[in-house]
Amino acid sequence: HSCPNWRLPYPEKEAQNIKELVQACKRNRVDFVWAIHPGQDIKWNEEDYQNLVNKFNWMYDLGVRDFAIFFDDISGEGTNPLKQTELLNRLTDDFVKAKGDVSPLTVCPTDYSKLWANPTPQGSLAIYGNSLNPDIKVFWTGDVVCSDLTPETMEWINSRIKRPAYYWWNYPVTDYIRNFILQGPVYGLDTSLTKENVCGVVSNPMEHGEASKLALYGVADYTWNIANYNPIDSWERGLQELTPKAKDAYRTFAIHSSDTENGYRRDESWETKTFRIAEWNDATAQALKTEFEKIEKVPAEMEQGCENKALLQELRPWLTEFGKLGTRGKQAIELAQIYRSGNDDSSFWNKYVQNLMSKEDRKAYEAHKSGTLKLQPFYENAMDDMAHGFLKKLLGTTPKDYKGIGSFGNSGTILTKLMLDNDTTTYYTSGIGQKEGDWIGVDLRDIRDVTEISILQGRNSVDDVDYFDHAILECSADGKTWTPLIKELNKQYVINWKGDAVKARYVRLKRLESERKNYASVRSFEVNPLHVENLGFKLESENPQQVVYAFDQNLSTFYKVSNTLTFEVPQGTKTYTLLMDKLSVPLKVKQFDKKGELVSETSISSPFFKLELTNDKVTKVTLEGKAEIFEVIANPQ
CATH class of the missing domain: 2.60.120.260 (Galactose-binding domain-like)
Structure with a gap:
């Protein structure tokens, strides 16, 4: 269906599989839509037009009656909107109308998101509006690639394509975060919309078919009765429908496996209150411990009660790590009780190291993450806070376990530890696009003499785009008044500064004026690195x-x-x-x-x-x- 083989018929085995899928869809009153992606190497000539018609006819013979053409994520001549609309209009006349039983075509334009779409009357979307057959449905992902369905984004696109757009919702897809499995409620879809605003909604699921059903249940529920849709009620019914004999266990996992930790953030663990060690409250701590104990039992309860073995097979790697998260979270609370008593250093430290995650533990968790919004951060912060307080007590001075800070939404989270772990293969990433004034830095926890700074920007130092290509290096004693150390940096992945001692508690790399909208990533941010x-x-x-x-x-x-x-x-x-x-x-x-x-x-x-x-x-x-x-x-x- 895609470059370079879109011109060829499917091999016999794959063709038979498609035929069976079409028949299964018909039995279940589902429209099977077959899509082709020819844009990267299409030639705007008669030969390739006939190649496309031939492919459509082959698919028609397999039973397909619904067709889509995608011009997304391509470059070159294939992006020409005039040629795209000419092709689509001709196919509508020569194929769709000629067959008589084929539904109107669907197209994904090259400008499928407001993030990069040309908004002017000369843009491709306006060209679609002026020249594309009004029966053809046009996909739209919203303000960015993964974003909410809102009246505002539909008004923006509809006014240009001159028809209600077909909303492509990139949820619960995880092709950009394959170590997550999204099980949260379906929300972010406006309930005031009508067919005058949107002609349809399509959900892009995960590669995990069974685990996608919970989200697809919510999307179907929304589209069935938009005005009365309630995300939580629908989610609760979906849990019951999918795992009637293990609903409580599945719910415990699902409520803590909802966030993406990157880009399109989702609410998670909304019934659970976490805290920092300095905010300790006995009742809150006991409630959290009870939740962690519940989490510990989820893997066994799902194994025993989940009758959908295909779902269980998909969830199992995440369930295993989820159970481990429950154990270490519970033990962190037990450890905090020893820490707060403050009278047994040996007992505290022995239990502290027992509850540390090993390199192997972290690798396993990173591969199948859950609890990233509240639970794992609680564990990480609790262990770090106790380590800091314990070492401060032993040293009699402020330890040098610096903290990552910044202007991004995730700057105060445990993700910043990835630029402070002495491992240049890991990195902190902003998770959202950068803008002027954004910054990434380090809190030294106390005012110190700063004499040396070393920073590695980007995910690599060769050709990565996730970095500040125009920046300034600054320091501050109070976080308000900043002193420049290097006034201007242009396209530098590797940043080194040495100089006379400057009194500072905070050091930051701040973005200056730039056209760049990528994420920002830092592999290493060292201040006063210790030398033998x-x-x-x-x-x-x-x-x-x-x-x-x-x-x-x-x-x-x-x-x-x-x-x-x-x-x-x-x-x-x-x-x-x-x-x-x-x-x-x-x-x-x-x-x-x-x-x-x-x-x-x-x-x-x-x-x-x-x-x-x-x-x-x-x-x-x-x-x-x-x-x-x-x-x-x-x-x-």
């Missing part, structure tokens, strides 16, 4: 670049020891606090004097360990074994 030579003591390690993570006053980083780590003891140090991940085997700790003589040796198996130096002659400590060390804290007593 700046630690003030000597180190011996297998990885000199990463060993600083054990001394950076930041619990979101760690250093992996696979053999030994040796560090010099600064003058005045009496004890060390070692914060580590779970130890698979005991770790040896050796103390040496300045002659290199062994003073003492001990073995530790707990992630939290308070190391007392044997005497004031100890000048060097060696950790021997395998461990992931979050922080080594030197104490004067």
Whole structure:
């Protein structure tokens, strides 16, 4: 149906499949619409016109009576609206009217969204309005590719194409977020519209046919009785219809698997109240814990009660990760109770590391996400807030676990951690188009001497479009008055600044005037990156670049020891606090004097360990074994 094979008949097996689908649709009173996408390589000549007619005739012989032609997402000569309308009008006369039992054609124009459509009388939509056969239906996705159906967007398009448009709603499609499975209510479709405003509504579903049924139920309900449509009531009926013996479990999953986290945001977890640790309330915490306990049970309850095995098969990977989210959320609340008591550092830390997500855990969750609007952010924020408070208590000063900030709607969310994770293969993305004045930055949590900044913009540094191509680098002590560090940056993915110390708490990259409307992405945003030579003591390690993570006053980083780590003891140090991940085997700790003589040796198996130096002659400590060390804290007593 698309370039370059649209001119050819279907192979016999595929043709038979289409014929069976057409027959099944007829039995169920469904119109089967076959669409072709010839625009990328079509030649506006008689030969290709006949190729198109031949293809339509082949499909007609298979039983197809409804046809659509798509000119979307193409470039070149195929975008010519005059040629498009000429072709469509001729097909209407030569094929649709000649057959007698074929419905009017549907077309998807090249300008199918207001985002890039030419609004002028010379634009392709106005040309459609002036020259396209009035029987032909014209698709429209709204103000952007994924957007609500509103009277305003229909008025905008209808006034140009001179007919009620055919609304193409890009929901619940997830081809731009394949790690999500959208199960929320159908809303964003205006209930005051009539056939004078819109000639039809089509839903673009997910690749998961069974899991799309919940949204399709809502769309069908809306189109059946627009004025009386109620999103929540319809959603509740859809849940009951699809899983009559597992509705409660399915509802628990669906209410927390609604948001896209990107672009076309959807409400999620609207019955659940989350909070930050500083806002702790016993009753609210208990209610949230109860919800997490309910979530833990959903996978087993769906396995037992969901009779639609095809639906269960599609949902299973998400259900598995959803259950894990319930467990770690529940444990975060239990951990917070220990944290708030503040009297057992060892117990807190041991349980803290047990509830951390491993690299494998994160990879599995990223592949099948849910709870992204409230639940996972609660877990992430709770763990981060407790880590910050715990480390601040141990250090006696503000830790350096910086926070991402910015002007975008998701700037205060956990997504900004992806530019602060010391991994340039991950990135923060704005999720919406950039505009002048937008900015992305870092909160240093305290006023500090800023001497070095390093930023990697875009998803790569070669040809990505998601970056600020005209920007300024600034810093501020109060978030109100900003001082420029680099006044103008043009088309720079890699940004480096070094200079005399500037007192600042906030650092940002701000967009200046530009034509760019893409998302904005940042892979790395480093302020005062720690260097070994700046630690003030000597180190011996297998990885000199990463060993600083054990001394950076930041619990979101760690250093992996696979053999030994040796560090010099600064003058005045009496004890060390070692914060580590779970130890698979005991770790040896050796103390040496300045002659290199062994003073003492001990073995530790707990992630939290308070190391007392044997005497004031100890000048060097060696950790021997395998461990992931979050922080080594030197104490004067």
